[in-house]
Amino acid sequence: TPQSPLMAESPSASGEASTTTVRQICIECGFPVASLYTEYGVEHIRLTQCENCKSFADKYVEHDVIIMFIDMLLHKPQVYRHLLVNKLEFRHAFIEKNVGKLGILLILFSVYIDWFRLEEGGRLRGQSELLFEKQHSFALQYLFILVLSAIDAAALLVGILLASVIHQRSFRQARWWATISTALIISGFGKVLMLLLVIWEYNESYYPWLLDFLVFTSHSTAISVLFDINVLWAGLVVVFSTAVKQLVHLMALTVSSVLFA
Numbered sequence: 001t002p003q004s005p006l007m008a009e010s011p012s013a014s015g016e017a018s019t020t021t022v023r024q025i026c027i028e029c030g031f032p033v034a035s036l037y038t039e040y041g042v043e044h045i046r047l048t049q050c051e052n053c054k055s056f057a058d059k060y061v062e063h064d065v066i067i068m069f070i071d072m073l074l075h076k077p078q079v080y081r082h083l084l085v086n087k088l089e090f091r092h093a094f095i096e097k098n099v100g101k102l103g104i105l106l107i108l109f110s111v112y113i114d115w116f117r118l119e120e121g122g123r124l125r126g127q128s129e130l131l132f133e134k135q136h137s138f139a140l141q142y143l144f145i146l147v148l149s150a151i152d153a154a155a156l157l158v159g160i161l162l163a164s165v166i167h168q169r170s171f172r173q174a175r176w177w178a179t180i181s182t183a184l185i186i187s188g189f190g191k192v193l194m195l196l197l198v199i200w201e202y203n204e205s206y207y208p209w210l211l212d213f214l215v216f217t218s219h220s221t222a223i224s225v226l227f228d229i230n231v232l233w234a235g236l237v238v239v240f241s242t243a244v245k246q247l248v249h250l251m252a253l254t255v256s257s258v259l260f261a
Contacts (some may be wrong), residue, residue: 159241
């Protein structure tokens with residue numbers, strides 16, 4: 001069965017995973033392998049064949065980003081095993097730099113989604129102002145929604161960590177925050193498709209909900225790989241974390257309504 005990366009490493013305070021326990025796996029069957037490929041000269045490699053299923057241990061070593069993006073759209077668990085388990089730079093005690101940049105980019109896309117929903121909600125209620133029925137500057141409105149989107153992202157992570165702590169009955173699970181954050185950021189790629197709404201000016205209210213569903217199913221696939229659980233159970237974990245996020249979101253809106261009153 002697939003090996004959970006949370007059980008396959010012990011992140012150290014220096015940010016590096018413990019070299020004594022780090023292992024890589026076959027993305028097809030999850031069987032541990034000693035290496036993903038063997039180098040022969042400069043830029044010549046031979047992929048390792050899995051001893052268990054006889055497939056290449058990790059075909060994505062030779063695939064480019066476009067192929068991986070397509071397979072992520074198709075929700076193939078193999079691509080998540082490649083990214084979350086076999087890419088050792090994603091298994092440190094802290095979020096890898098490029099993953100962090102992607103996380104910031106996704107939060108900025110979330111700002112557009114939240115802005116769209118606030119405007120749509122105000123239009124349905126017959127309100128002309130975006131925030132709390134009062135006129136505010138563009139900069140203040142953007143800053144407010146940016147902070148709210150960042151809080152939502154943090155709350156989603158806390159929800160996953162809380163579910164992990166409850167399931168394992170150990171607060172030690174909280175040390176995997178960086179690995180779980182990486183999984184959520186990578187599987188949140190669907191928010192990038194919000195560019196389509198900007199380019200083609202889709203104004204239908206259900207488009208953001210379709211993107212939300214794509215992100216939900218992608219999160220479920222990533223969590224199922226990360227914790228080595230059935231995708232349905234992973235979906236329940238994501239539902240729980242989403243409920244935590246919505247609760248925090250409502251609390252933030254309540255506090256903000258008092259401050260902006």
